[in-house]
Amino acid sequence: MMGYDYDLFTIGAGSGGVRASRMAARAGARVAVAEERFLGGTCVNVGCVPKKLFVYAAHYREDFADSAGFGWTVGDIAFDWATLRANKDAEIARLNKVYERLLHGAGVDILAGRATVIDPHTVEVALPEGPKRVTAERILIATGGRAVRPEEPGTDRAWISDDVFYAETLPKRLLVVGGGYIALEMASIFHGLGSEVTLTYRGPHPLRGFDDDVRTFVCDQLKAKGVKLHLNTKVMCLEEGDGGAIDAVYDHEEVETFDAALYAIGRRPNTEGLGLEAAGVTLNERGAVVVDDFYRSSVESIFALGDVTDRVQLTPVAIEEAMAFVATQFQDTPKTLDYAHIPTAVFSTPPLACVGLTEADAHDRYGDVHVYTSEFRPLKHTLSGSQERCFMKLVVEPKSDRVLGVHMVGADTPEIVQGFAVALKCGATKAQLDATVGLHPTAAEELVTMRERRPDE
């Protein structure tokens, strides 16, 4: 062990890499981390954090409109993209510094450059002064993922999600291509900020993997708010339109003109050119590092966690995996993560949040399940005049009475579902939800007062 420069060398200072490096160093290991782009990784720089700031910004449009029914007069409203971008940039720069301090404070060496794996114990980092080789007993691959770039003709001018955060101007007309959570969130953000948004998706329903009822409900809500949805539609190519505009040519030959186009068509593990295959690391067909329950790859000394393993691509998951990795490797307490009951949200307007199994998955696993649903107009909108509605769904296993899934669409549902995730993790039953006294007046109380099963059962 003493023969190596470090006990741990981490490639990538994102959610997983920073946590693993810090905690390993705090456990007494000699640690270095290489980062080629930005400290804090995707989440802090081009993911969760700036996105959520934009979600808040976008919501003001509805808040101003809603306030009239409560007696407020909000004069002329105007939105300035440059202000939002500058304030967001300043906050992200502050967070970058926080991450730097956290790493330095824990005694982690930061190497600012792209790293490649040379052999099972050697890494080369491309530093401004020239390449530097270091050795480590263990190498951790925490390089995350990257947005897939479109291949259709003319898409070289299109944005991927990273570009949205650095855009010079707010597009008047925006095309969003894709049906995943990032596509829906971006469509909601730009609609809220004042762009005319069209979302195209080649399948019949966006948000594959989420419960079918909430998928439909969110789409209906977005349509009602004025986001144009073209489902079962493929964009064949982008052409140059008049005055620098972008003409999108659809498969049914219609052409629509935009000022910007965003492709949110998925993310791929960041393993290209990392030297992993040559070092003997097995990758799957999508290029993800294949690991065992303790994040060890096919090479004894090389580990991987977070998005680069292409399992559950969420920040808290990368962080928990990092904690389990450090406990196993540096604290003598083998630990792995329980992937059941990971709550997740789509920060569309309105947002969707869920934990546990979808009705379809529950049905596949348990056969007949009991389903409770509720759809209503939230109290706030009785005065605001907004047509936004709320939807809630519980999926219950009849034999054990265990709640298998909670699915919600509506304001604050991500905040609500975090609490219900605790209940599901503890194995809550429907009877226990029924025995819980509601907190009135809230939307969340509906989840503990659903007595009638869905009528179609």
Ligand SMILES: Cc1cc2nc3c(=O)[nH]c(=O)nc-3n(C[C@H](O)[C@H](O)[C@H](O)COP(=O)(O)OP(=O)(O)OC[C@H]3O[C@@H](n4cnc5c(N)ncnc54)[C@H](O)[C@@H]3O)c2cc1C
């Ligand atoms: C638009 C968007 C919105 C999102 N919203 C949410 C959300 O609301 N909630 C949520 O939980 N998750 C969200 N995510 C997902 C979340 O950001 C990721 O799951 C999380 O960042 C994964 O962490 P990670 O450590 O695996 O990788 P990352 O955070 O991606 O970090 C990887 C780091 O490795 C660096 N790197 C790569 N290759 C090298 C190399 N060869 N040498 C040196 N450095 C390298 C990269 O520059 C990067 O900094 C979002 C993602 C996107 C894109």
